[in-house]
Amino acid sequence: MTTVEAKTGQLAWVYDLNKCIGCQTCSVACKVLWTRDEGEKHQWWCSVNTMPGLGTPKNWEEMGGGADPKTGKPRPGHQPTREEFGGGFDYNYYEVFYGGSAGKAHLEPQAPRENRWAMNWDEDQGAGEWPNSYFYYLPRMCNHCSNPVCVQACVTGALSKGENGLVLRDEEICMGDRFCMEACPYKKIYFNYDRHVAQQCIGCFPRIEAGVAPACVRQCPGRAVFIGYLDDAESAVHKLVKQWKIALPLHAEAGTGPNVYYVPPLSPYRLNEDMSIDYETPRIPPEYLESQFGPEVHDALSTLRSEMESVRNGGKSEMLSTLIAYKWQELLGPFTVDPATLTPSANGEA
């Protein structure tokens, strides 16, 4: 794999999927900071979807892209369309609030009903049949990959792997060619049709530079997201990813070396027809989790279960204490500065 050396260490995110409650606070924290301008209505640089699900853009897991894991060479992919991302709807606010309809008109997206789609459109649908239906929440953002095929596919040199290992775009240089959107296997790059540039998560770099954690991390009410330098042996992200190996990349087979990791979801056991518990069979099919997080998912879940068992029996576990995050500042790595102390520009305001 071709690896682009990060200039000052590689930042990594770890989302604990056992703590994510799908509240979209990370999504909204990001949205209000970075994507409120023209052409950004449909953009959700951070978004949470129910899995299994089609997600956003619709059916993104079938859109190709990524790199050959052996050679690092980029593989062709589909450029998600505006319709596949969906969302960014206008609503009939005037009609409802001022139109004199007195309760007869209801808020309705001003878009054709057929093929309507948006971020989180298939919320909580999941899979399986009652009483064994199942789902979990999956927050997604730019993976700030170590082998960023978006950078390789970019013609103009607008994209680069910069400080802190963040993949950043110079919007003055971007011509809106969108090869990056084709090449990205995670389909987390958006196109701004008004400004003719592609856009994606910037890792809240102005906050990082000021010692403040990214909005998605800082605002998470579930204490489910960690950030830190992957090679800092004292950091939570290092321990979760490298030491305990319980945080795994999503679709590592895409070959881009993603730097967003996930503690995979534990699963309740299946219920038999007589409602007795089948202790042998987890409700989320292990093969499904393997399709998401690779074969390492089985060991990761096994490690988690044995650690939980140990604590139930009176033992202590640094791993579980880390995941619980008794002090929420522990999630923030070195980025513990209060964002209220920031200048407006570092907080996403002009």
Add this chain to the structure above:
Amino acid sequence: MRVEKVNEGVGLTDPSASGWSAVAPVTVSLAPVGLQAQPNEYIREAWKDRAYGQTPEAKLSAASDGQRLYVRVEWQDDAAPNREFQDAVGAVFPTNGTGAIATLGDAEKPVALWFWEHGRPSALRLISRGPGRFRKADGDELSALGTLKDGRWSVVFSGPASAAARGKIGLAVWNGSNDERAGLAAVSQEWLPLELD
């Protein structure tokens, strides 16, 4: 090709302006920028089995009133529109008297583009160092107006008359309905000499 001398205020910024009927166009043959010349492996892989740059020709005419150079390009494009990518055209000029037109310049010998794309709020001045290797450039005022009628685009660029002193011109056409952008274009294979009236 001749740059027709016109009086100031003739009004050639609109492609359908009557003044253009007095300016004889030349037909410019176009051919796709070669696959191997495409600027990265991703594009060469993604487009190796897909045709692009199939617009066969365009009509080119030019006029100047001494202040402005007007370049009018007309070409057939009756493909259904594409929401993602738009039709576009570039008038290409050499820099320092040289540059490879068939690849839209290269690293050593860049070319200059006047670039118009349907839906873009304004025309762009670009410096190109190879297929798609564009950088936006500063410079004197450039404007462009394009109209689509009966499956034919007509686009007029209006730029500083000094551009005619570059001595040569070429063309590049992008078919948006075929997802063409960057170096995926039909380009003229040779420079046309620009001769001021």
